[in-house]
Amino acid sequence: MARTVWRSSLGKKTVMAVSGIVMLLYLVAHMIGNLKIFFGPGEFNHYAHWLRTVGEPFMHEEWTLWLIRVALVVAVVAHAVSAYQLSRRDLRARPVKYVHKKPRTSYATRTMRWGGIILGLFIVWHLLDLTTGTAHPGGFQEGRPYQNVVDTFSTWYGNTVYIAAVLALGLHVRHGFWSAAQTLGAGSRTRDRALKTVADVLALLLTAGFVAVPVGVMTGVVS
Numbered sequence: 001m002a003r004t005v006w007r008s009s010l011g012k013k014t015v016m017a018v019s020g021i022v023m024l025l026y027l028v029a030h031m032i033g034n035l036k037i038f039f040g041p042g043e044f045n046h047y048a049h050w051l052r053t054v055g056e057p058f059m060h061e062e063w064t065l066w067l068i069r070v071a072l073v074v075a076v077v078a079h080a081v082s083a084y085q086l087s088r089r090d091l092r093a094r095p096v097k098y099v100h101k102k103p104r105t106s107y108a109t110r111t112m113r114w115g116g117i118i119l120g121l122f123i124v125w126h127l128l129d130l131t132t133g134t135a136h137p138g139g140f141q142e143g144r145p146y147q148n149v150v151d152t153f154s155t156w157y158g159n160t161v162y163i164a165a166v167l168a169l170g171l172h173v174r175h176g177f178w179s180a181a182q183t184l185g186a187g188s189r190t191r192d193r194a195l196k197t198v199a200d201v202l203a204l205l206l207t208a209g210f211v212a213v214p215v216g217v218m219t220g221v222v223s
Helices: 002-007 009-039 041-053 063-093 112-130 145-152 156-183 192-218
Strands: none
Touching: 002 009, 009 041, 009 063, 009 156, 009 192, 041 145, 063 112, 112 145, 112 156, 145 192, 156 192
16 A cells, blocks of 8 residues: 555645654754854853753653654655656656746746755755764864854855855755645635745745854854
8 A cells, every 4th residue: 555655646745744844843953952152162062962861861862863864864865865756757658858948937946956956965965064074174072062053154165065055055945845735635716825925935044043053153243
């Protein structure tokens, strides 16, 4: 049964929608946590430590964090595989180019595929920079997340990569939220305008919230 559902286009779109919502919820929580950096190193470092101890004493240190990481990896892989397979299926269904140009679509719609690739590459860089410290500029300091963030956004390339990825994220969320709503049956002629407004607001808030951190470092508000 599950295999039959997965093989259908609707099944793949549903997997994309559900996994996208899971990632969206994480992004909202992650953005809120990031903004704690404006309250100083003590507050931000305490928040980072709390993430490692969530669920104690029932859960061992970092167990909850690893469960979240595993869930996110599953969501990202499911989202990417579904998107790739749907794209390949669409290409096979239309092997000949259109004679007439297709109706003009939004920038977000036309860049969803490239936006996904950009975000995938960014996630790898972001983990190597601020989680493992492998690609961190100036030497990664274990247990000092505030200083590590400041170090990253004190470099022009750290700011460039991060802000470019966040802009791609905003476009991805703007179109993806509305598409997920349609797939899951939430859309209708009367609700479409409201859903598009929610998508716009979500994309704007996430973009502004994430960009605020590097801008704060660049302007000296965070130092």
